Amino acid sequence: MASIFLEKTNLTKRHRGAIKKKSIFLPLDKTLLSFTAIMIIAGLIFTYSSSAFDSLAYFKRQIIFDVLGVCAMLFLSQYYSALQKKFSSVWMLFITWGLLIWALLQPEAANVRRWINLGFFNIQPSEIAKMVLIIYLCAYLSKLPDKRRDNMLLITPVVYTAITVALIVAGKDLGIPVLITTVALAIFFIAGAPVSKLLYAVLILIPVVAIAIWRQPYRLKRVVSFLNPEEVAGTTGYQLVHSFYAIGSGGWFGKGFGGSDLKLEYLPAAHTDFIFAIMCEEVGMIGAFLILGAFVWLLIHGVRLAVNAKDKFNSYLIAGITLCITFQAFVNMSVASGLVPTKGLPLPFFSYGGSSVVVTLAMMGILMNLSAIEKKEALKEAGR
Numbered sequence: 001m002a003s004i005f006l007e008k009t010n011l012t013k014r015h016r017g018a019i020k021k022k023s024i025f026l027p028l029d030k031t032l033l034s035f036t037a038i039m040i041i042a043g044l045i046f047t048y049s050s051s052a053f054d055s056l057a058y059f060k061r062q063i064i065f066d067v068l069g070v071c072a073m074l075f076l077s078q079y080y081s082a083l084q085k086k087f088s089s090v091w092m093l094f095i096t097w098g099l100l101i102w103a104l105l106q107p108e109a110a111n112v113r114r115w116i117n118l119g120f121f122n123i124q125p126s127e128i129a130k131m132v133l134i135i136y137l138c139a140y141l142s143k144l145p146d147k148r149r150d151n152m153l154l155i156t157p158v159v160y161t162a163i164t165v166a167l168i169v170a171g172k173d174l175g176i177p178v179l180i181t182t183v184a185l186a187i188f189f190i191a192g193a194p195v196s197k198l199l200y201a202v203l204i205l206i207p208v209v210a211i212a213i214w215r216q217p218y219r220l221k222r223v224v225s226f227l228n229p230e231e232v233a234g235t236t237g238y239q240l241v242h243s244f245y246a247i248g249s250g251g252w253f254g255k256g257f258g259g260s261d262l263k264l265e266y267l268p269a270a271h272t273d274f275i276f277a278i279m280c281e282e283v284g285m286i287g288a289f290l291i292l293g294a295f296v297w298l299l300i301h302g303v304r305l306a307v308n309a310k311d312k313f314n315s316y317l318i319a320g321i322t323l324c325i326t327f328q329a330f331v332n333m334s335v336a337s338g339l340v341p342t343k344g345l346p347l348p349f350f351s352y353g354g355s356s357v358v359v360t361l362a363m364m365g366i367l368m369n370l371s372a373i374e375k376k377e378a379l380k381e382a383g384r
Helices: 002-022 030-050 055-086 089-104 125-142 152-170 175-190 195-215 217-227 238-249 275-308 312-337 354-381
Strands: none
Touching: 030 055, 030 275, 030 354, 055 354, 089 125, 089 152, 125 152, 125 175, 125 312, 125 354, 152 175, 152 195, 175 195, 175 312, 238 275, 238 312, 275 312, 275 354, 312 354
């Protein structure tokens, strides 16, 4: 009997040890992980396929960007919440401002100042800024009592948002500021800010955006070409018209991978901002609807996670990150389809580029971390 008891005791200890070993890492949301893996693979395929010349070079660099992004994603998926408690989000925002100012001091590249050249790698601080600002806003607003969200305490996050946007606009970038402002307004709304004040903010922003467009001739030309692309097809409407050709020539089923004709120096930025048009040409409308459906799924899944989250900060941040990624995707696809004026916003997971890929995957890592923590807390409450 004693030997049987000892054997059972040893088995129990081994079982507990196994449980402890399994609990070292947070169990990740399998659906989010699968979604991300599929999008990364699809993104690599289309990066290679959409590059007319030197495709292998772009493909190799994109693999490096994806590896860096996956490393960031896996790290944050396990340790983001712990890091959030140790590092002040407002100080992270101040550091980001420093990076944005540093970028403004760099020599112009393609008539803009958006990148910091590190020799082996260019970073785009505005991509980092959109993630850090979302984190700051969610951290700040989650600490405010519900009944005090219509007073002077909202001035600080509004001013910090305005400073961040202004520094990015100073680098001659309007796409990311529009994205950041839209997501920020959504976060304020989710946090319970008065709708009337949000409407005032929108009314103020409309003339600000109009002035920003008016002061830069190339932006005004983009708006004009958006309204009548065929009339300026030989100049400012060239890119949009050829995007239409790419989308239309793909039909329902496309020309097959690598079969695009428009990528052969007909459509500028074919592997970056206008990669969706090449995707439509090669995989057709069926493939385009699948890609659109994937982002719609992410939006629905993220909103569901945010609604079910018990922690206020987690709920706001899940919603903010989800809206940032999906809204950027919808804007990019709308630009290629001629539904909105041309903006330099990459398609998440697909467009070639280092900073965008790494930041997007880092945000997915944060989503996975918050999802895992909320699930863990829910199991504790259920007494499991």
